[in-house]
Amino acid sequence: MGRLTRRVIGCMQGLILIATFPLSGAVFAADGKPLTEEQIKQVSKDLLKNDPEGVMKMVESHGVSFFPTKTNLGKLKEAGVSQAVIEAIRRKAGSQMRIKVCLFKGPNQDLAKEFADAMVRSVVGAKGAEIEPFGRIPLDRTIGPPEGFDKDVKAEANTLYILIEGWIGSSASPLSLETRVIYQDVEGKQYVLPGAKDAPSALSRRRLEDDADDVVNWAIRTAQEYANK
Numbered sequence: 001m002g003r004l005t006r007r008v009i010g011c012m013q014g015l016i017l018i019a020t021f022p023l024s025g026a027v028f029a030a031d032g033k034p035l036t037e038e039q040i041k042q043v044s045k046d047l048l049k050n051d052p053e054g055v056m057k058m059v060e061s062h063g064v065s066f067f068p069t070k071t072n073l074g075k076l077k078e079a080g081v082s083q084a085v086i087e088a089i090r091r092k093a094g095s096q097m098r099i100k101v102c103l104f105k106g107p108n109q110d111l112a113k114e115f116a117d118a119m120v121r122s123v124v125g126a127k128g129a130e131i132e133p134f135g136r137i138p139l140d141r142t143i144g145p146p147e148g149f150d151k152d153v154k155a156e157a158n159t160l161y162i163l164i165e166g167w168i169g170s171s172a173s174p175l176s177l178e179t180r181v182i183y184q185d186v187e188g189k190q191y192v193l194p195g196a197k198d199a200p201s202a203l204s205r206r207r208l209e210d211d212a213d214d215v216v217n218w219a220i221r222t223a224q225e226y227a228n229k
Helices: 037-047 052-062 070-078 083-096 109-126 205-227
Strands: 004-012 015-022 097-101 160-168 175-184 190-192
Touching (some): 037 052, 037 083, 052 083, 070 083, 097 109, 097 205, 109 160, 109 205, 160 205, 175 205
Antiparallel strands (some): 004 015, 160 175, 175 190
């Protein structure tokens, strides 16, 4: 083991956590960035093996950089990460998460804006209660552009996003609707999540609020199912 040093590595509700660790060895997010899966494994294994509470406070202080699926949480548990830390990861990821409505593409952008406003109202309602397995997710009332973010709509730093995107068709009544859910990690990389069954496929002006509820509920189910993979 190399020469030891001490650094302040986090602050949570006034408590300062100090860890002793080798200058050469485990990779650690000393720059304040959220912890990766590998960093949590190494910290649990090498640095704070007998201090799960210390690892938990580290997670709560720094946050995590990944979506807490059943698969990757299972791998962390197999690597020796305690159940308390795994629960802290899930809670922290939920507090970092934002469900954000993006302006749907389509020829009628006035209708797209009305629909986005209705979806924001639905998101506000859906997030008044806990969303399992994430707990309470902070609100994001700002409508994003079709691409998710641009120079006028900035992503929050170190935040995990669930972006609701889609297209509104121009023919037939009701109008055709295509939806998808994008996961954006803390580095800004985006991934299309496998959609839940029974994706909403139609939009009617007379049912605008109900259709908005259907899309938001479907997007939340999509995120929940992804978490259970």
